[in-house]
Amino acid sequence: MKRIGVIGCGHIANVHAYSLAQLGAAKLVDASITATYDNDAARAEKLARRHGGVAFPSVEALLDAVDVAWVCTWTSGHLPAVVEAARRGVAVFCEKPLAPTLAECEQVAEALSGVPHQVGLVLRHAPVFARLAELAHDGRYGRVLTAVMRDDQYFPIQGMYGSTWRKDVAHTGGGTLIEHSIHDVDVLRWMLGDPVEVTGATASRFGHVGIDDTAVVNLGYADGSRAVLVSVWHQVLSRGSSRRLEVFFEQAYCWTEDDYLGPLHVQTSDGSEEWTAPLPPWATRLDVPEVHEKSVAQYAEPNMEFLIGLDASPPRTGHPGAAEALAAHRIVDAAYQSAHNGSTPIHLHPNP
Ligand SMILES: NC(=O)c1ccc[n+]([C@@H]2O[C@H](COP(=O)([O-])OP(=O)(O)OC[C@H]3O[C@@H](n4cnc5c(N)ncnc54)[C@H](O)[C@@H]3O)[C@@H](O)[C@H]2O)c1
The missing domain is CATH 3.30.360.10 (Dihydrodipicolinate Reductase; domain 2)
Structure with missing residues (x-):
């Protein structure tokens, strides 16, 4: 089972976490959220409680304990989190935009290119x-x-x-x-x-x-x-x-x-x-109320594709990847x- 760490536990992280939990429960993926981290510890703890994971005290400690990271901090937080993940060979789903400036986007793309990854351009x-x-x-x-x-x-x-x-x-x-x-x-x-x-x-x-x-x-x-x-x-x-x-x-x-x-x-x-x-x-x-099926599937689909690609040998980068985002x-x-x-x-x- 792939251990997923969620970095940044706000709005979009909760959307991803919900769809990831649904995918796991339906046995569409073999992965589960095991770790969370947020600058706001209460947010990390809440997300961890909801999904049975552990809230970690630092991004580094989280990354040492997972196989794949969902980087969902606000945009300026993507670069340091992605660099730390790539340094450890941890696969990354990185939310869009890559970073606030083009120079930083290039650095995020460079780091992502070293690990299996996908960018949250879900359209x-x-x-x-x-x-x-x-x-x-x-x-x-x-x-x-x-x-x-x-x-x-x-x-x-x-x-x-x-x-x-x-x-x-x-x-x-x-x-x-x-x-x-x-x-x-x-x-x-x-x-x-x-x-x-x-x-x-x-x-x-x-x-x-x-x-x-x-x-x-x-x-x-x-x-x-x-x-x-x-x-x-x-x-x-x-x-x-x-x-x-x-x-x-x-x-x-x-x-x-x-x-x-x-x-x-x-x-x-x-x-x-x-x-x-x-x-x-x-x-x-x-297991989603019919009225929400469409909105959950919209995020579940890219998440599922990324996780299934990670199970391939060698693990695949999903789409779009960093080059398209850049x-x-x-x-x-x-x-x-x-x-x-x-x-x-x-x-x-x-x-x-
Ligand atoms: N793909 C999409 O459809 C989609 C939709 C919404 C947001 N987003 C993107 O997702 C990212 C987050 O947006 P949001 O709406 O969830 O914001 P949010 O404010 O709800 O959540 C961001 C969280 O990140 C935390 N955070 C900030 N810096 C951090 C750091 N260095 N380490 C750990 N945690 C940190 C904050 O405390 C906050 O809890 C943004 O880049 C946004 O553009 C993508």
């Missing part, structure tokens, strides 16, 4: 985006002309977030663009590849220095296609996190407002149809550079 496991990526790659509707991604949520220092570090640039490296829309940049890159031109414009309307609450990014691709990302942190507390992605192909208009199973709406000259992915068959084995960070960094320079376009050299 890579969403069938609806896999379907769109497939359509973009197989050319059945012709070339992509343009994609429009809108991502919004209420400013996440209140409500269900229950923590305030997201208003502190030293912990985050920025606001809605890096903290939340790194997911969107990664999805656009999955569909459209690496942009050759990035233009960014940001605003901080709620007075938190260095924390963009509004970001608009324009992306240009070598084949002439374009994408726009609009990322917003507002104050509409009744409105949860939501995404809308529209893709215009030469021969089809596709859109979705669901970031897991769909539906994906597809309109062509022949009319309109909807495509929805089924819930994965294993999800019915989880490529998304380069785009985010270019957008911030552009925004700081009066929205001057930044020209990038796509990966070969």
Whole structure:
């Protein structure tokens, strides 16, 4: 049985822990949370109590006692935890963003590359985006002309977030663009590849220095296609996190407002149809109220894939890995550079 250590025991750690416990109980993985650590000892103890593990006094002591670490600290805590884990050869699931600055992201990616790992860019496991990526790659509707991604949520220092570090640039490296829309940049890159031109414009309307609450990014691709990302942190507390992605192909208009199973709406000259992915068959084995099946499966799937890969010989890195995450960070960094320079376009050299 793989011994899992959870480092940072806040919101997303509890989401992962719940899905990991469900996967273990359903015998879909042979792994269990045995250790926790948080700067706030009470949080570590609470998570350990709930899952039958032990709260450790330091990250180093935890890492000496586990096979795999889930790094779920706030963003500025990822680098030291990942470096310590990699030094010991402990496999790592590292939450996104990798780190607040591009230089630190490179260090996180370097450390991760030495051990089996996976990054928490969980939208890579969403069938609806896999379907769109497939359509973009197989050319059945012709070339992509343009994609429009809108991502919004209420400013996440209140409500269900229950923590305030997201208003502190030293912990985050920025606001809605890096903290939340790194997911969107990664999805656009999955569909459209690496942009050759990035233009960014940001605003901080709620007075938190260095924390963009509004970001608009324009992306240009070598084949002439374009994408726009609009990322917003507002104050509409009744409105949860939501995404809308529209893709215009030469021969089809596709859109979705669901970031897991769909539906994906597809309109062509022949009319309109909807495509929805089924819930994965294993999800019915989880002991979860039906109403939560979908949201638990969304995190359970990447967690399960990572753990199953660790059982392979040799252990596999999951997807996405550090290289994909770093490529998304380069785009985010270019957008911030552009925004700081009066929205001057930044020209990038796509990966070969
Ligand atoms: N993949 C996703 O869908 C997703 C969703 C939410 C958050 N996240 C990411 O997960 C990370 C955590 O976010 P959250 O919402 O859970 O925050 P949170 O504030 O709820 O929890 C963070 C916890 O980390 C602890 N911590 C901070 N530095 C630490 C350190 N050096 N060692 C040990 N513990 C430390 C804090 O005390 C806190 O308990 C962030 O990087 C965030 O961007 C990812």
